[in-house]
Amino acid sequence: MAKKIKKVDQNKAKKKKAIFESAIENFAKNGFHNTSMSDIAKSAGVADGTLYLYYKNKDDLMIKVFNEMVDEKLELIQEAIKDEKNPLEKLYKVFEYHIELFTNNPDYVRFFVQEVRQSPEFYDRFPDFHPINKYLSLLEDLIKECVDKGYMKQIDPVLAAKILYGSIDFILSEWSLRKDNLPLKNIYKNVIDIFHNGMRYE
Amino acid sequence: MAKKIKKVDQNKAKKKKAIFESAIENFAKNGFHNTSMSDIAKSAGVADGTLYLYYKNKDDLMIKVFNEMVDEKLELIQEAIKDEKNPLEKLYKVFEYHIELFTNNPDYVRFFVQEVRQSPEFYDRFPDFHPINKYLSLLEDLIKECVDKGYMKQIDPVLAAKILYGSIDFILSEWSLRKDNLPLKNIYKNVIDIFHNGMRYE
Amino acid sequence: MAKKIKKVDQNKAKKKKAIFESAIENFAKNGFHNTSMSDIAKSAGVADGTLYLYYKNKDDLMIKVFNEMVDEKLELIQEAIKDEKNPLEKLYKVFEYHIELFTNNPDYVRFFVQEVRQSPEFYDRFPDFHPINKYLSLLEDLIKECVDKGYMKQIDPVLAAKILYGSIDFILSEWSLRKDNLPLKNIYKNVIDIFHNGMRYE
Amino acid sequence: MAKKIKKVDQNKAKKKKAIFESAIENFAKNGFHNTSMSDIAKSAGVADGTLYLYYKNKDDLMIKVFNEMVDEKLELIQEAIKDEKNPLEKLYKVFEYHIELFTNNPDYVRFFVQEVRQSPEFYDRFPDFHPINKYLSLLEDLIKECVDKGYMKQIDPVLAAKILYGSIDFILSEWSLRKDNLPLKNIYKNVIDIFHNGMRYE
């Protein structure tokens, strides 16, 4: 009996996972508006109607998939930096890990950088949809710690976080969309150097 | 006779201009997918079918409008910096002007930051659509000059340009979408300071 | 063993009853087309599939429920008039009871007056669905008796029954749909007076 | 030039008329919910999308068609009775004409009697949709005049109008749906007799 229930639940979980991944893949490849629910269903190997058993509608599907993906990645990042004590090293590790994660999942990059910037109307309709905010908060906290502990000079953590995020995000985006041949894996060192030591000639 | 032809041509030019501006305005306000050809035609005061006399289809209209808009803004920027000799000052003026332009045209920001990031599939279909590239080239050239003339240390201009662009772009995007209350007008000084002097405690 | 079977049968009967009542309630409140099988199943506390163990399909469920409801009400009416000997009084009591029943179950009125009028195509498909006929027959019989026994002049009972039914039905419908503030409870006296004594000035 | 414009307008008018009549026919035959926009489009010989050039949506189509039909018929009725001075005769002529009109257009009867009784939710959404009210008003006014001028005894015109309307409506409905073989054309005399002189034995 217990076995039976388990099987059904396994099936449900498998199906949800399939939908989740098909959604990411399709949104990533073609964008939200050029991806139809039918496309996702077909990729996931389920009927169109099945999508609506798991998600209320297309918006809901997109938001849930997005949020879940971000949460998943953030957890990995936080796990990866939890043993590092030095806040500066922590900050740099975040980048290193961020880049590494996306390098290994190019679809995620595309999805992330394309769909995260939705229309104002979208933000108006879904005020809770601010997945980047969590990431920005993480950066802000680390920067604040760096400043407080004397690793950085007095700078506005909110602004600095945006600068850091914007840089990495754009680099990843270009890498993904234009198939840049930048050696992405080692790029974070250059980024860090520019931010930390500035560009000025000494 | 010659006069008549001229008048007709003037009319044509006027009509094309009207379509162009209506398209920008509508795309900017509502995004590509939430703007119908009918919307644009109505704004421009022409019939739906008329759009197709000047542009092959909706994609074509969008790309041409986008590219032309970028060219126009870039020209303004280049005009604004042409008297400055110091490449570093030039670079910073680019930012100042960039921010100023978008501050005065918030709709443009949205259009630019939302629509510029198309799907890979879109780039495959329209390989000529790289409006940002021109801007990045400008930055790269200036950075290279800075390096060459000893204003900056040896850094990769391509990477540095992306970092600068990504930072500003994201800040503008956040400002526009989330109605940030950052004092945008003076922000460029902080950005420049971070990049130029680094974040490290001295 | 016998006991066990009985219990199962009791369960079955209970379940069928639950479905029946949930169906009425839902159809009455929201109409046939705005009630889904799922709605009914949920109200009845059974699974969607269970409905199909007791009814062939949605149409079948509706027709059976409708017919049974009418039969139930008719039985109540017949019970209420069975001690009355005077056919005229009997006729008037039918009305009184009819109005009273619906006044106490406004949802039923809506169901009755809305759904009872089906499309010709529906009647073609389900020739057995003539719930009103039974009611009309009752009226016709009473009118005939009135005529035969000299309580009424020579009129066509079929026509007269339709006139009486149509009047009451429309008044109830208006009362229900437009939330008329007609004092429904006492209205039947006026109706009877008009029919019995006519409208002419004497 | 004038001819040209006329032709286009003629075409539009013809198309609108075709949609109007197809809508009535389909609604009449199958009811609102069992008629799809595609059905109507097909009957009218136009594309699905064309319906939306003339009507905002399915509800709008139904309401506009209904109201227009009622207005048209009411105008005919008012034209037909305008020379009659005696209010009682006027009232009876209304019935005569009402029956005659619908006898000649059985589809109209079905549409009228089926769709007029919509769900309460429908009335809530479209408070302006009370096509019957106009007809009821006409009856009320005539009855009031009859009472005032001594042709009828003191009765409530609102109630009396509903009784008269409900009777005729139901008779027509039965005639239409069940293909009654009642001699519809002369029936109004019997109806009038019952109402005017009552049913009682004298």
Add this chain to the structure above:
DNA sequence: GATGAATGAGATTTCATTCAT
């Protein structure tokens, strides 16, 4: 060239019904 009515493919979503468990 200019028009705008007409088209019809395609998108989202619902829901009666089935069937493996």
Add this chain to the structure above:
DNA sequence: TATGAATGAAATCTCATTCAT
């Protein structure tokens, strides 16, 4: 028997594009 996840047909509606005038 009972379940309820899954199905997929069908409905409404939008809109880029065409073409007769």
